[in-house]
Amino acid sequence: MDTFNNILEYIGLFFVLLGSIFLFLGALGIYRMPDLYNRLQAGTKASTLGAMSVVLGVGLMQPGWLIKLIVIILFIGISNPLSSHALARASYKSGIRPFFKKKVDDYEAEDTHGRASDEESIN
Amino acid sequence: MSRKNFSISRYLYTFFIVFLIWYAFTTSLQPAEIITGIILSLVVAYITVVNFDCCDPILIMPSHIIYFIQYFFVFLVALVKANFDVARRVINPKLPINPGIVSFETKLKNNFAKMVLANSITLTPGTLTIDVIGNKFYIHWIDVTTKNKDEIYKEIAEPFEKVLLKIYRSHN
Amino acid sequence: MNIIIYTAIVLISIGSFLAFMRFVKGPTAADRAIALDxxxxxxxxxxxxxxxxxxxxxxxxxxxxxxxLGFIGIIVIARYIEKAL
Structure with a gap:
């Protein structure tokens, strides 16, 4: 039983270290990327898995807390992509255009309605 | 606000979901917590029942459980791949990116399935769902390799949609 | 044993500093919202x-x-940016 707990603790430490590395890389991505949408890409993915992995690691090291920690993991997994999607749509509709090397933009056609109403409100 | 689609069964279903969320967040069986949760859930369910149309209950067959497990593993592999992909791009001093916004059409009809697909796409390598209008998905892609609609669909959505279509086949 | 946890805390601290730098620099309100998220x-x-x-x-x-609270805050900020900016 004691060795089993020891093994769980080592696995937990591994997850904690891995998660903190991903959190660091996500923050580095937020800092380095050239425009808003790419920052969102780096930030969402890396920070979601990073936080999930840190929380899971703590759960393995402290099995009594596991239920609540799983609730946190599920909540992060559902809420993080939702909030990044809301931010991406909001910033596109407020007029921030992505950075392109070669322009590929299918969404532009859908946005004309929003821009027309903006111009009306300015006049 | 019209209360047109109000019905007792919908109200009870909403109450059940809201109370489940309360219980997940408190995880305690003390009478005071349970009673507070029931009262609050009744009030919140009464306010939100007219707007709560995303998650209609579906019939879950025993055979679906295999698909849920399969989806979970497909998703987990994609999530881990996505993270190494982001790490590779961020560490590289030249920032190898070629972003663009592409679109594809989904075969799913159920709103909840569309939400699951959109969230999964956001968490997979190099793609971010910007908007869903009807059955059209608009995706910000960090490294656009093709403009062909079929190849875009195959590249981004196919692994997830294959499994989701099996679960939601009878609800299409 | 504890050295790994301290390493993790140092990495997380550097990460939050980088995100905070983006919060200070970010040219638009949406960039700041992403950094806050x-x-x-x-x-x-x-x-x-x-x-x-x-x-x-x-x-x-x-x-x-x-x-x-963080999730609700980000959704509110996103709605605000969409309509009012």
């Missing part, structure tokens, strides 16, 4: 880790409440 996720992981280090269960509840 990442900061709050890093904060959740940090709270859980500190809870383990100090052996206090209350930090887990704190992290859960922080997660819920």
């Amino acid at each position: 990442t900061l709050s996720v890093i904060g959740i992981a940090g709270l859980v880790l500190l809870g383990y280090l100090f052996q206090r269960y209350i930090y887990i509840d704190l992290a859960l409440v922080y997660a819920v």
Whole structure:
């Protein structure tokens, strides 16, 4: 039983270290990327898995807390992509255009309605 | 606000979901917590029942459980791949990116399935769902390799949609 | 044993500093909102880790409440940017 707990603790430490590395890389991505949408890409993915992995690691090291920690993991997994999607749509509709090397933009056609109403409100 | 689609069964279903969320967040069986949760859930369910149309209950067959497990593993592999992909791009001093916004059409009809697909796409390598209008998905892609609609669909959505279509086949 | 947890806390601290730099620099309000989102996720992981280090269960509840409030805050900011900016 004691060795089993020891093994769980080592696995937990591994997850904690891995998660903190991903959190660091996500923050580095937020800092380095050239425009808003790419920052969102780096930030969402890396920070979601990073936080999930840190929380899971703590759960393995402290099995009594596991239920609540799983609730946190599920909540992060559902809420993080939702909030990044809301931010991406909001910033596109407020007029921030992505950075392109070669322009590929299918969404532009859908946005004309929003821009027309903006111009009306300015006049 | 019209209360047109109000019905007792919908109200009870909403109450059940809201109370489940309360219980997940408190995880305690003390009478005071349970009673507070029931009262609050009744009030919140009464306010939100007219707007709560995303998650209609579906019939879950025993055979679906295999698909849920399969989806979970497909998703987990994609999530881990996505993270190494982001790490590779961020560490590289030249920032190898070629972003663009592409679109594809989904075969799913159920709103909840569309939400699951959109969230999964956001968490997979190099793609971010910007908007869903009807059955059209608009995706910000960090490294656009093709403009062909079929190849875009195959590249981004196919692994997830294959499994989701099996679960939601009878609800299409 | 504890050296790994301290390493993790140092990495998380550097990460939150980088996200904070983007929060200060970010040319638009949406950039700042993204930095805030990442900061709050890093904060959740940090709270859980500190809870383990100090052996206090209350930090887990704190992290859960922080997660819920951060999510609602980001949604409100996104609605505001969409309509009013």
